[in-house]
Amino acid sequence: MFHxxxxxxxxxxxxxxLPAAAQEKPVLTVYTYDSFVxxxxxxxxxxxxxxxxxxxDLQFVAxxxxxxxxxxxxxxxxxxKADVVLGLDTNLTHAAAETGLxxxxxxxxxxxxxxxxxxxxxxxxxxxxxxxxxxxxxxDLPTDFRALGASDAKILIQDPRSSTPGLGLLLWIKAAYxxxxxAIWEGLADNIVTVTKxxxxxxxxxxxxxxxxxxxxxxxxAYHVIAEDDDTKVAxxxxxxHYLQVEVAASIASSDRIELANDFLRFMVTDAFQSVIPxxxxxxxxxxxxxxxxxxxxxxxxxxxxxxFGADEADHARDVALDEWLTALGR
Amino acid sequence: xxxxxxxxTGIAGVAATLAVLALxxxxxxxxxxxxxxxxxxxPQDWAAIxxxxxxxxxxxxLSVALAVPVARALARRRFPGRAxxxxxxxxxxxxxxxxxxxxLLAVFGRSGWVSQALGLIGFDPIGIxxxxxxxxxxxxxxxxxxxxLILQGxxxxxxxxxxxxxxxxxxxxDISRLLERPMLRAVLPGTFMVIFLICTxxxxxxxxLGGGPRATTVELAIYHAFRLDFDLSRAAVLALxxxxxxxxxxxxxxxxxxxxxxxxxxxxxxxxxDADRLALRVIDALWITLAATFLLxxxxxxAARGLPALADLPVQVWAAAWRSLWVAGLSVAVTLVxxxxxxxxxxxxxxxxxxxxxxxxxxxxxxxxxxxxxxxLILFPLTDPVALALPVTALxxxxxxxxxxxxxxxxxxxxxxxxxxxxxxxLGMTGTARLTRLTLPRLRRPLGFSAALAGALSMGDLGVxxxxxxxxxxxxxxxxxxxxAAYRMDQAAGVAxxxxxxxxAVFWIFDRGGRVNADV
Numbered sequence: 001m002f003h004x005x006x007x008x009x010x011x012x013x014x015x016x017x018l019p020a021a022a023q024e025k026p027v028l029t030v031y032t033y034d035s036f037v038x039x040x041x042x043x044x045x046x047x048x049x050x051x052x053x054x055x056x057d058l059q060f061v062a063x064x065x066x067x068x069x070x071x072x073x074x075x076x077x078x079x080x081k082a083d084v085v086l087g088l089d090t091n092l093t094h095a096a097a098e099t100g101l102x103x104x105x106x107x108x109x110x111x112x113x114x115x116x117x118x119x120x121x122x123x124x125x126x127x128x129x130x131x132x133x134x135x136x137x138x139x140d141l142p143t144d145f146r147a148l149g150a151s152d153a154k155i156l157i158q159d160p161r162s163s164t165p166g167l168g169l170l171l172w173i174k175a176a177y178x179x180x181x182x183a184i185w186e187g188l189a190d191n192i193v194t195v196t197k198x199x200x201x202x203x204x205x206x207x208x209x210x211x212x213x214x215x216x217x218x219x220x221x222a223y224h225v226i227a228e229d230d231d232t233k234v235a236x237x238x239x240x241x242h243y244l245q246v247e248v249a250a251s252i253a254s255s256d257r258i259e260l261a262n263d264f265l266r267f268m269v270t271d272a273f274q275s276v277i278p279x280x281x282x283x284x285x286x287x288x289x290x291x292x293x294x295x296x297x298x299x300x301x302x303x304x305x306x307x308x309f310g311a312d313e314a315d316h317a318r319d320v321a322l323d324e325w326l327t328a329l330g331r
Numbered sequence: 332x333x334x335x336x337x338x339x340t341g342i343a344g345v346a347a348t349l350a351v352l353a354l355x356x357x358x359x360x361x362x363x364x365x366x367x368x369x370x371x372x373x374p375q376d377w378a379a380i381x382x383x384x385x386x387x388x389x390x391x392x393l394s395v396a397l398a399v400p401v402a403r404a405l406a407r408r409r410f411p412g413r414a415x416x417x418x419x420x421x422x423x424x425x426x427x428x429x430x431x432x433x434x435l436l437a438v439f440g441r442s443g444w445v446s447q448a449l450g451l452i453g454f455d456p457i458g459i460x461x462x463x464x465x466x467x468x469x470x471x472x473x474x475x476x477x478x479x480l481i482l483q484g485x486x487x488x489x490x491x492x493x494x495x496x497x498x499x500x501x502x503x504x505d506i507s508r509l510l511e512r513p514m515l516r517a518v519l520p521g522t523f524m525v526i527f528l529i530c531t532x533x534x535x536x537x538x539x540l541g542g543g544p545r546a547t548t549v550e551l552a553i554y555h556a557f558r559l560d561f562d563l564s565r566a567a568v569l570a571l572x573x574x575x576x577x578x579x580x581x582x583x584x585x586x587x588x589x590x591x592x593x594x595x596x597x598x599x600x601x602x603x604x605d606a607d608r609l610a611l612r613v614i615d616a617l618w619i620t621l622a623a624t625f626l627l628x629x630x631x632x633x634a635a636r637g638l639p640a641l642a643d644l645p646v647q648v649w650a651a652a653w654r655s656l657w658v659a660g661l662s663v664a665v666t667l668v669x670x671x672x673x674x675x676x677x678x679x680x681x682x683x684x685x686x687x688x689x690x691x692x693x694x695x696x697x698x699x700x701x702x703x704x705x706x707x708l709i710l711f712p713l714t715d716p717v718a719l720a721l722p723v724t725a726l727x728x729x730x731x732x733x734x735x736x737x738x739x740x741x742x743x744x745x746x747x748x749x750x751x752x753x754x755x756x757x758l759g760m761t762g763t764a765r766l767t768r769l770t771l772p773r774l775r776r777p778l779g780f781s782a783a784l785a786g787a788l789s790m791g792d793l794g795v796x797x798x799x800x801x802x803x804x805x806x807x808x809x810x811x812x813x814x815x816a817a818y819r820m821d822q823a824a825g826v827a828x829x830x831x832x833x834x835x836a837v838f839w840i841f842d843r844g845g846r847v848n849a850d851v
Contacts, residue, residue: 037802038813039647061717062802067558074561075365075707081715095561154441159538161555193441194460194542197535197551200815204433205539207820209442223818282818318559326375329544 025057028260031080033069033087034062035281042273042280049272056260066164066247070096077101078254083261086126086249086268091167091318093123093248094311103253106262110269113288115306116244123248126268127283130242130303131168132235133213134206134220141213144239145173149187154211156202159195160322164245166195167318169215172243174321175307181321185328192329218242218300219282226279226296234301241305247283339762341683344676347669348687354730355697358705359570365708366563376565379552380572382545386462386537387530390469395523397470398477399515401622404615405478406485407603416619417482418839420475420626425787425834427808428535429815430633430827435468435540437632444628460542468536473526475626480525480738483777484518485511487746490602497604503611517588518742524584525738528577528695549573553698563704570701577696581689630831637828640821647810648826652833655790655807658725659837662789663782665729670736670781675770678744691737694730702727717801724806728789735788736781743777744770775844783841787834807833 028050037043037060047058061082063072070092073080078101088096096102105124112118114128133148133155135141142148148155158166174181193211196202206214213236224230249268251261267273275289278297285293309317405417423431438444439459446456459467488510496506534550549569556565673691677684706723710716716723747770755769771778793808805813807830814823 034809035813035816038805038817039645040813040817040819043802060802071557071561072707075704076711079712159544159551161551161559162538167559189543192543194539195544196539200812201429201432201535201539203818204429204815204820204823205436205440208433208437208440210436210440220818227818322559326544 025055026257026260027057027059028054028083028257028264029059029061029081030084030086030264031061031063031069031073031082032085033065035065036060036087037062040280042276045276045280046273049276050264050267053267053272054260054263058264066092073101074099080252080254082252083255083257084249084251084264086247088123088248088250089164090244090246090248090308090311091164091171091314093120094315096250097122097311101252101254102250103255103258105250105265107265107269110287112269112286113284114244114246114286116246116308120248120311123250124265124268125246125248125286126273127277127281127285128244128246129283130218130235130244130306131165131172131215132218132220132238132242132301132303134203134216134233134235135213137232137234139212141236143237145176145184146187148191149184151191153191153213154193155188155191156193156206156211156214157195158199158202158215159197160318160325163196163198165199165215165217168243168245170321170325171309171314171317172307174317174324175243175309176240182324182328185325189329217245217283218303219284219297222278222294222296222300223282225299226294231299237301237303241307242303244306244308245283246286246308338679340672340675340679343672344680344683344687347672347676348690350669351690351694351730351733354702354706354727355574355693358697358702358709359567359574361705361708362563362567362570362701366567368564370562370564370568372565372568375547376549376552376569379547379549380576382537383531383548383550383573384576386465386469386546386548387527387533389462390466390473390530391523391527393466394470394473394477394526395481395519397622398474398481398522399519400614400618401474402478402481402485403511404618405482407611408615408619416623417479418835418842419630420478420622421783421787421838421842422475422630422831422835423472423626424476425784425791425838426633426831427791427793427811427827428533430791430811430830431472431629432468432536432539433636434629434633435471437636438629439464439467444632460540462541462546464540464542465537465546468540469526469530469533471626471629472536473529474622476735477522477526478622479780480522481515481518483739483780484514484742487742488514493603503608520584520588521738521742524580524692525695525734527580527584528692528734531573531577531696532698550698550700553700557700557704566698566701566704570698573696573698574693578689578693581692585685585688633824633831634828636821636824637826637831640825641828643822644825644829645810645814645822647805648807648829651805651807651810652829654721654804655830656833656837658721658728658806659786659789661722661725662728662732663786663841665726666732666736666785667778667782669729669733670740671778673733673737674740674744675766677741678748688737688741692734695734699727720801720804721806725789728792729785731792732781732785732788735784739777739780739784740774743774747773779842779844782844783838786841787838790834790837791830 035041043060047060050058063069066087066089069085069087073082073085080101102122104121107124108121112125114125118125142151142153157169160166160170173184177184199216202214203216205211218235221233221235224233249265251258251265255261269287271289274285274287275291277283277285278294436443439457440446441456449457492510496510532550534548537546537548538551549572553566553569556562556569673687677688707716710719751769755765760769791808807826811823811826811830814826
């Protein structure tokens, strides 16, 4: 009898005890793409670094890649749990701005180390790179699209409808050639070995020797140099210039933790965040850290011209380019 | 005419069917409700539909056509290592797509083993990319499944029939005409249908081996609608079209199939006196060798790539493996419950069963992206979807494995009913007694096979987990993708080999557990 009463009393007191024990730190929810949060991506290091200074609990939520991220946000609408969204790129910023979910960042004073001037007041860039074809050092590889079309070089590309780099190539050719883009694609039709669903399949196939070049980034060889001590993979410089991919983050305007979110955005352009990027995300940091870039990045090609569609032009250009692509490749 | 008997079997079956319907059509409905605006299907979409149907039909036809002689050879022969071969042949089907494609390319690709061999004698590398590549890959994936399903049909023919045929001095051609062809007539349409359905939703394989945007399937069109345009109505309509195509295929196939009435047997192990001729031995050996080589060389390529990396697997692998096993176990349980409920209802109430069976097959034809999105839309207002990631994955994997379970269980259960049904009725066996003493023991082999497939498929499948993924709770396939996305291809190969090994182990454990009389 005594025991039972004691147990019931203890159980009744428990709910009173727990809140005192569970000191609630504010939770900052960051939506991002899957490879950011993986153990080999920037996520873990950034979580540690930010939690050390913010007295909060940073929680990542992963959602596929950039386009899937935006789609998920549209599904959730204003009821989204996100406070910060990190991982969209410039092809998606227009559509993202139209959802009305995002707030202004107020970081107009930051100087970015990017090939283009950054004027967007809603989205903050955190890393960037150039799209490029990656091939093997020493091979005789063409250095522009026309030469590529005329040559026998075999290339692996990704489908723009399911892959971000695939879309990047589409916009690259469109930005460089405008109305002649379809003719360029017709020239490339016999060079294309196949079109894959995502970057991983294509890059894996390239490493197995299925093609001479694969569409990837100028920063891809840095991985092989730094992590594998292998300098046989090189990005091929194209004379038309290379298309930029700039990855951005923004805060959700309706978030309960808008100040914490803005703190995170400011943290994002500091050394603590930016120094993690080169060897985990394998992209250039938007603000070069004070220690500079790792050694392996010295050998990377730096294109003379950076191509980029503005946020509002990207959507329209994409639709036109996709139709041309489908027509040229003989759908 | 006649009332539908309201029995426990009937109710369980209907409940299971409704669950499957909710998951396939309910999720599409959720997406449609959320969609704004009307839809229009462009010429690209019609081209995608045509290509999907065409490659699925050809792949299924070829798979089934090639599976028949291989299954016959396996049914007629006994040799050491036969059980291992049969299990290993199930491997291509249970691998994650990206692993299997890379393995296939390691053998048949432009710089694969075959091309290198051809290069030595002065030929150009083989051009695998194109419609023929897609079909080759689909045959690689589905030939083992087709073989197993048809083999089960062969083993269902009672030993007494062959004994009788031997007494009557029947030639192999007679046996084929009298015993084997009727069995094939019953089994082939269903097998063709299941493989056709699998091939309709094949996305990554069709694209990667298809060589270009001509190889666009309906699933890719759904991706386009969802990712680039966020056009939910178009995505939902395409998903419905996919379901409709598959429902039609299922209905047609199930009408064509003529069930075989074999009569009772005494479960003696089968001896095939007709198979002792030299010519037949040679032909069977040839078929088995060809099939084994075709199916096992890419696996060997995967093993060769992964073996060196096994030594330094990242430490997260083991937690992920444990999670995958847990999810697989859950999937197996759900699959078996759903499959048994539906099977028994289909067999005991044929009129209702005629409509229930096609519903069971619909799940493979459902778009994973639409199912995931629909589930997300349903769950998001209620709870945090991420918390439910693993159970939802298990449920979706279970429903995706349901068609194979049904394909294995329904013919076997029908046979049990026709052989022993009247006896059981006359003894007044109903309810649990009937289930535990008659039905389940006789269904052990197909149950084992279904559990094996469900478990192995669940281990290798990403399923809908990407929409719900919790960063800290990766399953093994998700870990594999993350490694590949982080440039770590070698470690990914090691994880792929581990995944292959674990999936085969799961398959073997369940399958072996179901083998009565050591017959298969």
